[in-house]
Amino acid sequence: MSIAEVTNVTEYEELARQKLPKMVYDYYASGAEDQWTLKENRSAFERIRFRPRILIDVTKVDLSTNVLGFNISMPIMVAPTAMQRMAHPEGELATARAVAKAGTIMTLSSWATSSVEEVASVGPGIRFFQLYVYKDRNVVAQLVRRAERAGFKAIALTVDTPRLGRREADIKNKFVLPSHLTLANFEGLDLGKMDKTADSGLASYVAGQIDRSLTWKDVKWLQTITSLPILVKGVITAEDTELAVQHGAAGIIVSNHGARQLDYVSATISALEEVVQAARGRLPVFLDGGVRRDRKARSVRLGNRRPKGSGECAADAEK
Numbered sequence: 001m002s003i004a005e006v007t008n009v010t011e012y013e014e015l016a017r018q019k020l021p022k023m024v025y026d027y028y029a030s031g032a033e034d035q036w037t038l039k040e041n042r043s044a045f046e047r048i049r050f051r052p053r054i055l056i057d058v059t060k061v062d063l064s065t066n067v068l069g070f071n072i073s074m075p076i077m078v079a080p081t082a083m084q085r086m087a088h089p090e091g092e093l094a095t096a097r098a099v100a101k102a103g104t105i106m107t108l109s110s111w112a113t114s115s116v117e118e119v120a121s122v123g124p125g126i127r128f129f130q131l132y133v134y135k136d137r138n139v140v141a142q143l144v145r146r147a148e149r150a151g152f153k154a155i156a157l158t159v160d161t162p163r164l165g166r167r168e169a170d171i172k173n174k175f176v177l178p179s180h181l182t183l184a185n186f187e188g189l190d191l192g193k194m195d196k197t198a199d200s201g202l203a204s205y206v207a208g209q210i211d212r213s214l215t216w217k218d219v220k221w222l223q224t225i226t227s228l229p230i231l232v233k234g235v236i237t238a239e240d241t242e243l244a245v246q247h248g249a250a251g252i253i254v255s256n257h258g259a260r261q262l263d264y265v266s267a268t269i270s271a272l273e274e275v276v277q278a279a280r281g282r283l284p285v286f287l288d289g290g291v292r293r294d295r296k297a298r299s300v301r302l303g304n305r306r307p308k309g310s311g312e313c314a315a316d317a318e319k
Contacts, residue, residue, distance in 0.1 A: 041290030073103030100125030160234030
């Protein structure tokens, strides 16, 4: 199969399996432990049934909506995925151009293989920045300031990774970022490389760098170093939704990290109703994980607006 013959995301996935090195494909495609939640993320969507109405004029269908004050062409955004240059030399730069052309929002991973400045250089576009909090808070503050200067419009704070999930494919493959690539946002900070280890080099990197003491007070701390709105990414319960509201979050991303962190948690689409009900329209709610066909995404009602068509959906999950 060639790219010209691809008609859906599943076929892209099979093409990637054929073309990418096993270590790289497994990194992108695998989940934590038994991968039950990875399967459930998709299966839960499959259990949703449409209840269509008929004889409605659909000559003109408007999918446009507004996210944090930004008008976008559709209620689908692109979620952060790390290390995209492992798949293609253009990596995040190609993604940024494509998302801008589509008229929606791209979220750049902290662990991108293109820096915030490089992504900004490809031209205009609405972009958010996904943030991991490092033990060295000076690193965090510097990175947030760089994202602001590069024109990024919001921070998506990932809160479900105090330590990396047990990704057994990465352990077996002894995953490490290929030597010709770096975590570009950290290159000048001597944090852009990861060492080979006896298991997963990424797990060792996370254990050495990511702050396990992160708590809700750090959302307040982030608000003191940036004026950008802060989305809390990794919420799947009503209790944490209420805490996000109390701590001034600008929005919630219902996410289980693409089923790559804690196995045997609910699919995100299954957790969505609980979160939306707890939010009570006080802040917008977004979702990632398990999204494969836009016809399903359009059936999801999220957030506190009800435009014609649907709500907001982030196309699959952060890596």
